[in-house]
Amino acid sequence: MELQAVLMAAGGGSRMTDLTYNTPKPMLPVGNKPLMWYPLNLLERVGFEEVIVITTREVHKMMSTDPKTKLDIKMKLDVVCIQEDGDMGTADALRHIHQKVKTDILVVSCDLITDVALHEVVDLFRAHNATVAMLMSKAHEFTETVPGQKGKKKTAEQRDFVGVDQSGKRLLFMANEADLEDGLIVRRSIIRKHPRMHIKTGLVDAHLYCLKKAVVDFLAENKSISSIRGELVPFLVRKQFSKMTSGQKRMDDTETVDQKNDGLTNDDLFFPSRDEALLQLAQERSCWNDHRGDMSEAYHGGKLRCYVHIMDQGLCYRVNTLSAYIEANRMVSHMWFCHRSAHFVVHPLLMLHFVFHPQMGSDSMIGAGCHVADKTSIKRSTIGISTTVKEKVKVTNSIIMHGVTIEEGCNIQGSVICSNAVIGRGADLKYCLVGNGQRIEPEGDTYSNTKKSILLEVSVTFGLV
Amino acid sequence: TACCFFSYYFKEPSFISYVIEGKELTKEEKQRLRKEKKQQKKGKEKKDASLPQVSVAETAAPASQLKAERRARQEAERTSKQSKKGDTGQPATTIVKRLPEHIQVDDPDVLKKLAKKLERQQIPRRLDYGYKVSLFSHLLQYSRKAPLTQQLSIPSAVIHPAIVRLGLQYSQGIVAGSNARSIALLHAFKQVISDYTTPSNEELSRDLVNKLKPYISFLNQCRPLSASMGNAIKYIKKEISNIPSQFKEDDAKKKLLNCIECFIEEKIVLAAKAIAKSSIEKINDGDVILVYGCSSLVNHILCEAFEKGRKFRVIVVDSRPRLEGREALRRLVQKGISCTYVLISAVSYILPEVSKVFLGAHALLANGYVMSRVGTSQIALVAKAFNVPVLVCCETYKFCERVQTDSFVSNELDDPDDLIVTRKGETQLKDWQQVPRLGLLNLVYDVTPPDFVDLVITDLGMIPCTSVPVVLRVKNVDLL
Numbered sequence: 001m002e003l004q005a006v007l008m009a010a011g012g013g014s015r016m017t018d019l020t021y022n023t024p025k026p027m028l029p030v031g032n033k034p035l036m037w038y039p040l041n042l043l044e045r046v047g048f049e050e051v052i053v054i055t056t057r058e059v060h061k062m063m064s065t066d067p068k069t070k071l072d073i074k075m076k077l078d079v080v081c082i083q084e085d086g087d088m089g090t091a092d093a094l095r096h097i098h099q100k101v102k103t104d105i106l107v108v109s110c111d112l113i114t115d116v117a118l119h120e121v122v123d124l125f126r127a128h129n130a131t132v133a134m135l136m137s138k139a140h141e142f143t144e145t146v147p148g149q150k151g152k153k154k155t156a157e158q159r160d161f162v163g164v165d166q167s168g169k170r171l172l173f174m175a176n177e178a179d180l181e182d183g184l185i186v187r188r189s190i191i192r193k194h195p196r197m198h199i200k201t202g203l204v205d206a207h208l209y210c211l212k213k214a215v216v217d218f219l220a221e222n223k224s225i226s227s228i229r230g231e232l233v234p235f236l237v238r239k240q241f242s243k244m245t246s247g248q249k250r251m252d253d254t255e256t257v258d259q260k261n262d263g264l265t266n267d268d269l270f271f272p273s274r275d276e277a278l279l280q281l282a283q284e285r286s287c288w289n290d291h292r293g294d295m296s297e298a299y300h301g302g303k304l305r306c307y308v309h310i311m312d313q314g315l316c317y318r319v320n321t322l323s324a325y326i327e328a329n330r331m332v333s334h335m336w337f338c339h340r341s342a343h344f345v346v347h348p349l350l351m352l353h354f355v356f357h358p359q360m361g362s363d364s365m366i367g368a369g370c371h372v373a374d375k376t377s378i379k380r381s382t383i384g385i386s387t388t389v390k391e392k393v394k395v396t397n398s399i400i401m402h403g404v405t406i407e408e409g410c411n412i413q414g415s416v417i418c419s420n421a422v423i424g425r426g427a428d429l430k431y432c433l434v435g436n437g438q439r440i441e442p443e444g445d446t447y448s449n450t451k452k453s454i455l456l457e458v459s460v461t462f463g464l465v
Numbered sequence: 466t467a468c469c470f471f472s473y474y475f476k477e478p479s480f481i482s483y484v485i486e487g488k489e490l491t492k493e494e495k496q497r498l499r500k501e502k503k504q505q506k507k508g509k510e511k512k513d514a515s516l517p518q519v520s521v522a523e524t525a526a527p528a529s530q531l532k533a534e535r536r537a538r539q540e541a542e543r544t545s546k547q548s549k550k551g552d553t554g555q556p557a558t559t560i561v562k563r564l565p566e567h568i569q570v571d572d573p574d575v576l577k578k579l580a581k582k583l584e585r586q587q588i589p590r591r592l593d594y595g596y597k598v599s600l601f602s603h604l605l606q607y608s609r610k611a612p613l614t615q616q617l618s619i620p621s622a623v624i625h626p627a628i629v630r631l632g633l634q635y636s637q638g639i640v641a642g643s644n645a646r647s648i649a650l651l652h653a654f655k656q657v658i659s660d661y662t663t664p665s666n667e668e669l670s671r672d673l674v675n676k677l678k679p680y681i682s683f684l685n686q687c688r689p690l691s692a693s694m695g696n697a698i699k700y701i702k703k704e705i706s707n708i709p710s711q712f713k714e715d716d717a718k719k720k721l722l723n724c725i726e727c728f729i730e731e732k733i734v735l736a737a738k739a740i741a742k743s744s745i746e747k748i749n750d751g752d753v754i755l756v757y758g759c760s761s762l763v764n765h766i767l768c769e770a771f772e773k774g775r776k777f778r779v780i781v782v783d784s785r786p787r788l789e790g791r792e793a794l795r796r797l798v799q800k801g802i803s804c805t806y807v808l809i810s811a812v813s814y815i816l817p818e819v820s821k822v823f824l825g826a827h828a829l830l831a832n833g834y835v836m837s838r839v840g841t842s843q844i845a846l847v848a849k850a851f852n853v854p855v856l857v858c859c860e861t862y863k864f865c866e867r868v869q870t871d872s873f874v875s876n877e878l879d880d881p882d883d884l885i886v887t888r889k890g891e892t893q894l895k896d897w898q899q900v901p902r903l904g905l906l907n908l909v910y911d912v913t914p915p916d917f918v919d920l921v922i923t924d925l926g927m928i929p930c931t932s933v934p935v936v937l938r939v940k941n942v943d944l945l
Contacts (some may be wrong), residue, residue, distance in 0.1 A: 002626035003619060047618020106619075119614045126614075126626070127633040278652040278729070286645035287759035287792045288638055295799050 001103050003122070003210070005048045008090050009036050009055035009110035010082055016322045019418065022436040024059050026110040028325065029384055029401050031332035032367040035319055036063075038113040040073045043106075046118045050076040052100060054093045055110075056084040089226035091219055098220045101213060107228060109207035113328050114316040116206075116309075124169060124307040125210040128290075128299075129279075132215065132236050133307045134171070135206040136162065137316035142323040147416060147433040163190075163199045164308060170290070171306040172197050174237045176230075189241045193300045194291065205229060206316050237306050322433070326416065329382045329399050333365050367402065384419070407442065567689050568875045571603045583686070586679035587623045589616035591686045595881050598904040605689065606878040612636055613687055627656035628680045632687035641789075643827045643863060644733055644761045647693045650684070651725050654701060658721050662714070669717050670708045677702070689877050692828030692836070692865040700728055732862040736924035737762055740858055741769040743922050744823070747856065752777040752820045755848075757809075758838045759789035759796075760825020762858050767823075768800050778802070780819060784809040784840045786883040786907060809840050816851045824913075826859040831937060832868045833915035833930040835859075839872075839908045845917035854919045857930075861923050864937055872911040881905035 013025030020028065026036040036053075043051055055063075060079050080097055082088055088096070094107070106122070116135060125133035161184060163173030172190055190197070207229060215236070225231045289298045299305060317328045364378045367385035372378070376393045383389065384402035393406050397414045400406070404417050407425040414431040417423065421434045424442035434440065569575040570593070583590050594608035614633060621629045631653040634640040640649045654677070661676065663669045681698060684690065690698075704724045708717045744766045748754065754777055756763050767779060779802055783790025790806065797804050807815050822844065828836040835841070835857050848855050869875055884905050885894045897903055915930035925936060 002621055002629070005620075047622075048620055049622075117615065118619055119612070119617075122619055123612060123614055123633055126630045127637055127639055129630070275652055275655060278648060278655070281729075281734075282640060282645050282649040282652060284645075285642055285648060285761040286640045287642045287761070287789045288640065289792055289795070292791055292795075295795060 003048075004101060004103055004105045005043050005051040006094070006097070006101075006105050006107045007036070007039055007043075007051050007053045007055075007110055008093060008107060008207075009053055009059060010084070010088065010093060011110065011320075012084075013111075013320065015320050016325060018322065018433055018435065019325065019416070023419065024056065024062070025320075026055060026059050027062050028319070029382075030113065030319065030325070030328050031365055031382055032384055035113075036110045037073070039108045039110060040075065040077075042112075042114065042116075042118065043108065044073055044075050048075060050078060052078045052080060052097060054080050054082060054097065057081045058084065087226075089230070090228040091225045091232050094216055094228070095219050095223070098216060101216045104213050105211050105216060107207075107209045107211060109318070111319040112206055112208060112317070113319060113332065114206060114208075114311075115314050116208075116311055116316060121208065121309045122210060124309055128305055128307060130210070130305045130307045131212050132233060133210040133309070134233065135208040135309050135311065135316075136203045137206055137311040137314075139202050139204045140327075142327050146323040146326060147414070147431045159201050160203060160205065161199055161201055162203050162308070163197045164310070165194045165198075165291070166196050167290075168198070168310060169307050170194075171237055171308040172240075173199065174234050176234075187241060189243075193241065193294075193296070195293070200310075203310065204316060204318060206318060209233070233306070236304065240302055240304050240306055322416075326399065330380065333382070373408075565875075567605055567685070568603055570605050583682060586682055588679055588683050588686060589613060595898060596902075596904045597878070598906045600873060601876065601878060601906065601908075604876055604878045607636070607880065608882065609637060609880045610882075613683070624680060624683050625653075625657045625660065627653040628683060632684050635684065635688040642759065642761055643691050643693045644860075646691055647697050647862075648729060648733060650694050651697060651701075651729055655722055655725055658718055658725075661718070668710055669712075669714060670706050670710065673705050674702055677705075692867070693860075693863045695865070696862050697728065701725065728862075732860060732924075736860040736862070737765050739924040740860070740922050741766045743927055744856070744858065745770050745773055745775065747821070747920075747922075748775050748777055750776040753780065753818050754778070755780045755782060755812075755816070755819045755822045755844070755853075756793060757782045757790070757822075757824055757841055757844050758784070758787070759793040760858070762860070763823050763825045764793055764796050766858060767797060767802060771800055771802050778804065780805045780807065780815055782807055782809050782812055782815075782840075782844060786879075786886075787838075789838075809843065812844055813847050813851075816847055816853060819848070819851075819853050822848045822853055822855045824855060824857045824918075826857050826863060827910060828863050828865040828867075829857075829859050829921065829930075829933050830869050830912065831864075831866050831934050832870070833918075833933050834869060835913040835915075835918055835921075835930070836865075836869070836910050837913065839911045842872075842911045842913040842917070845913045849917045855917060856920045856922055857913075857918050858922045861925055861936060861940065864933060864940070866937060869912055870914075872908070876911075877909040879907040879909050881907050883907055 009026040011025055013020035013028075016025075019025075027034045029035075030038070036059075040051065060081055063079070078100070080100075082093060082096060090107070090109075094101075094105075104125070114135075114137070116137075121133050121135050124130060159177045161173065161175050161177070161180075162171070163186070164170060165172055172194055173186060175184065184199075186197070209228060215232070219225060219232070225235065283298060286298075291300075315331055317324055317331065319325050319328045364380060365382045366372065366378070367383060367387070369386040370383060371388045372383075373389060373391040373393075375391045376389050377395070378389070379396045381395045381398045381400065383395070383400045384404065386402055387400055387404045387406070389395070389406045390408040392409045394411045394413075395406070396412070398412050399416045400412075401417060401419040401421075403420040404423070405421075406412065406417075406423045407427075409426040410423050411428045411430075412423070413429065415429045415433065417429075417434045418436040418438075420437045421439070423429065423434070423440045426442055427440045429440070566575050566579045580590055591605075591607050591613050592611065593606055594611065595606060597604070597606050612633060613636065614629065617624070617629070624632075631640070631649055634649065635646065640646055657677070657680065658673070661673060663672060677698075681690070684694075701721075701724075704721060708720065712720070740762060748770045752775075754767065756767070756779060767777075770777070779797055781790045781794045781797070781804055783794075783806065785808075794804055794806050805815070824835070824837060824841055824845065826835050826837045830836060835845075837857075845855050867875070881897075881904075884907055885892060885897070894905070897905055918930045921928050921930055921933070923936070928936065
């Protein structure tokens with residue numbers, strides 16, 4: 001077997017607590033499918049037959065029982081449950097499933113929505129015998145106004161500095177702005193080997209990694225690393241260029257090794273493949289080099305290599321903030337049109353009571369079991385399963401989750417309405433976020449006229465499902 | 466049941482008619498028809514009126530008996546043919562050699578057959594790319610941007626991961642050069658054999674060979690196999706089929722891995738040492754040696770000669786688009802050899818300084834022609850004109866039974882986009898596909914006639930080019 005797929009679905013969604021305080025992040029509906037469905041669908045399309053899913057018990061229960069969050073995935077899902085309150089990072093989770101990992105792994109995050117040609121990433125991993133291969137994408141500007149944000153100014157997001165070589169494939173440098181105190185420091189060993197480096201800041205990390213099995217073994221022994229993206233990948237990228245000490249001394253003097261905060265040399269991370277001598281022989285005789293201009297052999301003789309595939313076209317979203325969530329909902333309807341013919345934008349089980357056709361734009365998605373009355377206008381919106389929309393309702397640019405009831409005469413614009421909420425008659429909501437199971441009073445003009453606001457109920461007794 | 470009968474006249478164009486009632490035997494009967502026609506042309510009598518009836522009986526029997534019966538029938542045919550030959554004393558029937566498929570790309574029937582074969586082996590077919598120059602339209606031309614892995618499932622189930630990796634490395638040019646490709650191929654085969662388990666009811670000797678066939682097709686699709694790879698594969702297949710059936714699986718695998726290591730050690734590593742030893746006698750102090758491109762063997766020879774203390778300097782000739790000479794230059798300069806670097810357009814300018822030319826070979830053909838990187842024949846020609854001795858270094862495992870006198874019939878077309886170069890921000894050929902009747906030709910190999918080659922240095926000694934068929938014959942006797 002070549003690759004095992006691992007889906008990390010235990011994340012808390014800490015940057016969009018408004019949505020996730022009731023529904024766990026992997027189960028948030030995007031385009032009427034739970035968020036986890038998208039990476040699983042990607043893996044299934046590409047040809048995987050089984051996936052190890054690391055998730056919490058709550059999500060597991062919802063996956064198997066809740067009909068609203070049914071996943072129609074034909075692959076075999078091997079679900080591993082971990083504690084939801086524990087501070088388990090992604091690397092800790094990999095350590096937890098260490099026994100199940102038999103070969104190289106492909107780690108995917110549950111909040112990734114993309115249509116990347118996965119073979120591009122995996123080909124880098126295979127062809128160059130790389131230790132890690134990852135996917136990044138050029139970030140798109142989010143254009144939609146988000147409920148609860150004043151103006152377009154985003155909170156200061158920490159920038160990622162990513163350095164790649166001339167070909168754009170080899171990953172030379174990775175640092176987050178938060179870790180850099182007073183400046184970007186690039187080691188001389190990197191510059192000596194790769195005099196031309198392109199540093200990019202506008203990239204989105206898709207959190208899709210191909211890792212060698214030896215890396216997982218390494219993680220099992222080094223318990224200090226707890227996050228793949230935060231610690232493991234920058235560590236490996238740094239280690240590509242650290243000095244190699246001779247093999248014999250490795251065992252004895254662990255004190256005199258590299259003084260950086262990791263006490264490991266490059267030799268520890270030298271993950272030998274089978275029959276290394278023959279591979280070396282073949283490489284020596286091959287007239288190929290990945291760089292030119294200096295006297296070194298291919299890859300500068302380095303055994304540890306990190307590669308990145310940077311997508312410049314196509315969809316790649318990480319749904320970890322509210323704005324990303326809203327944007328993803330918009331894009332997903334586009335995706336269906338372009339790619340899949342088997343999915344209906346308007347579910348066939350939709351029941352429509354109408355004399356006049358309700359106005360439905362072609363870029364809206366309506367879930368199963370909905371009741372949509374006539375004289376409604378639904379534009380550029382996503383409506384979940386089992387929602388009821390009464391007459392004379394105008395819904396534009398909104399996301400309506402499952403089980404919502406919208407009474408007559410409402411006007412909903414640019415909002416996110418979570419599951420099982422009830423919007424009273426004549427309410428006018430602009431750029432609001434209505435939490436789970438809330439009730440908006442009829443004529444609720446006073447709550448949210450043109451002000452952008454978020455409505456959440458603090459008390460638990462209010463019909464939260 | 467189907468009945469058929471043939472009517473034919475001796476030594477005349479045949480009038481063959483047949484009536485077939487059942488549809489099942491049509492294909493078999495067509496094959497039989499072809500055989501009949503062939504034998505008729507030689508004026509032999511066909512005495513197998515019994516055969517059609519045997520084949521009729523076969524379709525009634527279930528498939529497992531069918532195999533055994535077919536085998537028995539083949540044996541019967543073989544013995545009958547032998548006896549016929551003995552009786553009539555006629556010369557043996559001429560063997561019709563089939564042309565390999567990769568040089569018949571413009572023939573739609575061949576393509577259909579290839580597509581069917583690949584479908585059976587569950588290997589995707591790589592599609593042709595771009596407009597092909599008409600003289601070379603019978604060859605395959607692929608684009609590096611459309612790898613074969615696009616059409617494979619990602620955790621490749623059909624093809625062993627080591628082979629997928631190897632195919633990728635071939636198609637992207639990471640493993641290039643005849644020796645490197647062969648060693649990498651054998652390395653991948655070692656992984657395959659280590660991971661192999663014999664299914665029940667199967668013999669390792671037969672099943673493993675069948676398992677290797679789709680892998681070889683896959684590698685062929687990624688990049689056409691070289692002559693050295695072909696010989697290595699033949700060797701391995703022979704070793705596998707010669708495994709006695711009483712061997713246990715572990716022993717058999719160990720033996721095979723051992724054989725592969727021996728092959729590499731003897732035919733590649735030791736051969737390189739022997740060739741280096743012979744060539745050092747030919748390198749004198751004060752020599753100016755010209756090399757072309759990056760041949761692992763020639764580089765090895767020069768490095769060894771330098772270590773042994775010979776004083777010489779090297780002129781490296783390079784050519785676009787591969788520019789492999791840069792890699793050769795790097796390796797030689799790293800050793801400390803003083804080098805000059807020119808492009809092939811300057812070769813007639815630089816040749817008056819040169820005392821010897823050392824060339825590497827991709828394969829040596831049975832008629833003495835040397836198949837090597839494109840540009841080699843040009844260098845040999847110019848060297849001949851300047852009366853400079855040309856020495857070709859080649860291991861014996863690269864000797865090939867093919868016969869070729871020109872570079873058109875069988876060659877490899879590389880990605881035409883490699884010829885596009887950006888200078889000062891401008892890419893002139895960026896939209897070459899839009900220009901009608903403009904073809905970019907990126908040839909990989911060419912053949913050098915034996916008149917231009919003065920000596921071939923092999924691990925069997927220094928032989929003239931025309932002795933290649935002798936070596937091949939001796940090798941075949943050894944193998945038997």
